[in-house]
Structure formats: C-alpha cells, structure tokens
Amino acid sequence: MARQRQAPEPPPCFALVIPGLEEVAEEEITKDLRGQVKRTGRGIVVFRPPEVDASLLHLRTAEDVFLLGWGTDQLTYRAEDLDRIRRWTAREVDWDRLLRLHHQVRPKPKGKPTYHLVAQMTGVHGYRRVDARKALAEGLAGKLPASWRHAEEKAAVEVWLTINGATAVCGLRLSDRTMRHRSYKREHLPASLRPTLAAAMVRLAEVRPNQTVLDPMCGAGTILAEVLEAGRNAKGGGIRVLGGDLDLTALRAAAANVRRLGRAFLARWDARRLPLADQSVDRLVSNPPFGKQLGRPEDIGPLYRQMVAEYHRVLGPWARAVLLVSDLGALKEAARAVGWKLLRSLKVRVLGQPAALTVWKKG
Numbered sequence: 001m002a003r004q005r006q007a008p009e010p011p012p013c014f015a016l017v018i019p020g021l022e023e024v025a026e027e028e029i030t031k032d033l034r035g036q037v038k039r040t041g042r043g044i045v046v047f048r049p050p051e052v053d054a055s056l057l058h059l060r061t062a063e064d065v066f067l068l069g070w071g072t073d074q075l076t077y078r079a080e081d082l083d084r085i086r087r088w089t090a091r092e093v094d095w096d097r098l099l100r101l102h103h104q105v106r107p108k109p110k111g112k113p114t115y116h117l118v119a120q121m122t123g124v125h126g127y128r129r130v131d132a133r134k135a136l137a138e139g140l141a142g143k144l145p146a147s148w149r150h151a152e153e154k155a156a157v158e159v160w161l162t163i164n165g166a167t168a169v170c171g172l173r174l175s176d177r178t179m180r181h182r183s184y185k186r187e188h189l190p191a192s193l194r195p196t197l198a199a200a201m202v203r204l205a206e207v208r209p210n211q212t213v214l215d216p217m218c219g220a221g222t223i224l225a226e227v228l229e230a231g232r233n234a235k236g237g238g239i240r241v242l243g244g245d246l247d248l249t250a251l252r253a254a255a256a257n258v259r260r261l262g263r264a265f266l267a268r269w270d271a272r273r274l275p276l277a278d279q280s281v282d283r284l285v286s287n288p289p290f291g292k293q294l295g296r297p298e299d300i301g302p303l304y305r306q307m308v309a310e311y312h313r314v315l316g317p318w319a320r321a322v323l324l325v326s327d328l329g330a331l332k333e334a335a336r337a338v339g340w341k342l343l344r345s346l347k348v349r350v351l352g353q354p355a356a357l358t359v360w361k362k363g
Ligand SMILES: C[S@@+](CC[C@H](N)C(=O)[O-])C[C@H]1O[C@@H](n2cnc3c(N)ncnc32)[C@H](O)[C@@H]1O
Pocket: 189, 191, 192, 193, 194, 216, 217, 218, 219, 220, 221, 222, 223, 244, 245, 246, 247, 250, 269, 270, 271, 272, 286, 287, 288, 289, 290, 294
C-alpha cells in the first residue's frame, strides 16, 4: 500500500510587538489567524501559523512578522553568545526552505535579488550590536545564493536578529514598513499613536456590528482608522464611527487619514461638553493628552474628572471605554466617581513614557 505523504508542518513564525501588547497580539494570533502561540517574551510572540501566506501580514497588533530561523531564551550576556549566534545561524536553520516560503508571501523581484541584515539589541550585553550583526553575517556565509548582493535599502530579503535581554530571535522578515505604518497614515501629528497600539485598543473594545464607536479626542484619527479597518474585516459591519477634537489642524489630519477607509463623522468639539445624546455610544476608545507634549501635568486630574463624567453620560448601560493614559491614579479616581469597573490594565510605553492601557465597563 502506498504511504500517503503528509504536507510538512509550517515552520514557526514570530511577531515583534510593542512591549506590553504581547497578550493582545497572542489573542489576535490565536483567534483571528488560528495560530498556535508557542512562547512569548518581551515584545516577541513566537507562534505556529496554520499556513505561511499573506494572512500573516494582516495581523493588526504586530509591528513586523518573520519566519523563525532560531530562537533562545538563554543568552548569557557574555561574548560567548556571539559563537552561538554564528553556530545556530549556520547549522540550525534550513535557509533554503525558509527562502522558498518567503517567496510565497513576497514574490522574488525581477533582476538580481538583494539581501539586508538587521541586528537590534536591548539590554546590557558584553558585546556590541555590530558584533552581533557580524556574527549573524558569518553564520549566514554560503547560506544565501552566491549571486545575491547586499543592499542597504529595499532589499528583497531581510534577515533580522533581535536580542532582548536573554532572549534572541532570528528570522526572515515577511512584512515591510506598511505593516506597522499602514498605508492610510498620510498625516502625522507629534502626539499621534502608533497604529498597532490603536489597533490593540480597538481590539480590547470588542466592537460589535451596528454599534456606535466614539473617539472624543481623535487627534490625527488613528483610532478611528483602526475602527474602520476592523469593521471592514469583520462580518456584519454597520459600525457608526464618531470622532472629534478641539484642534482644527488635528481634525484636518484625521479627515485626510480616514477618507479612503469609510465613513466617519468628524466634528470640532470640547470632549468635556459633547453634542451627543445621553446613552448614545456603545464603545469609547481614546487617548487623552498625557500632559507632556500637550497640556500641563497639573491639568490632567481636573481634565480626566470632567471628561469621564461626560463620557459616562454619553455611554449606554454596560458600554465599554478603552482609555490610554499616563496617569492611571487620576483616571481611577475619575472612574470611581462614576462607578466604572476596571476590566483590564496593561502597561505600555508611549513615546518613551510609561502609560496604562485600560478597559472599563460602565455598570
Ligand atoms: C494624545 S492626542 C490624541 C492622538 C490620537 N489618538 C492620534 O493617534 O492622533 C490628544 C488629542 O486630544 C485633543 N484634546 C485635548 N483636550 C481636548 C478637549 N477638551 N476636547 C477635545 N479634544 C481635546 C488634542 O487636541 C489632541 O489632538
């Protein structure tokens, strides 16, 4: 009897995410992609996808996605790590297979292919980033076709080594800059959110079809854009998207950013006095000023109190609010005054500052 050949299992992949968003990325990988999460480290989620195809590039909470060559949680921080990087890169990886899979997702460009090596490193190690990159290059010697040329920019294939404390992952990058920057983001403001963080906020809001979603301080509209994108991908749709800001320049940027994605109602307003009916909103997703780039730290307490009282008025019973703030204490005080319940709180960094990504339920 002829034995049936089983299709080989797809290799593991990894996603780089904003530190603090690992749990949300794990949920997206498990529920939306139907992948199996294997390991999670700070800013890194290793998983096995059901297939290696373009669906990997649709992950919204990942900054970048890679085919995994090798990974470890046991770097020593000493120079001997460099030998391991060299050895694992040379011996532990079937680079031919990874390249074939890479070309399935990102077809080979015409002409002589080019490659680029990237090493990034956080934590204090007894060697420099350039040493790690050199070890990677040495390990790769003879692994890529001899005709391929090194290129600093727009290379067809990128091999990345990411070292984060004792954890390191090395692999072929499947994504490009549009994954993290998105193609809708035409206008940028200094306090604008990174799209993957906005996507994580929208995910935590658990928006359902036919709901009304509001960002009362929408800035350049990143959250609104992510709501529209998520709504387009979800079955059902019919989501009503509302946004506003005190600042006209921000509103213009928001209009430019969301224009191609669908319909959002935009208005100039003060979020402390919204021109909206009581209990007319199902989900509120927003990041108010941190009091650093915009506003003063001493204004944050009073602003949060007034804004939460107003948000409480416009939210329907059992509605959710997802708020990204710098001063969690001030937000908790404001939420206590209206009886909101804190469902979840994640620690993230925004523009180098610690921040809390919080999910609230109106009782
Ligand atoms: C941190 S930014 C929001 C960034 C936005 N999520 C983005 O990705 O571009 C905060 C925004 O709140 C706006 N803002 C501050 N106080 C406000 C108020 N009382 N009412 C409405 N908007 C306000 C600011 O103009 C600013 O655009």
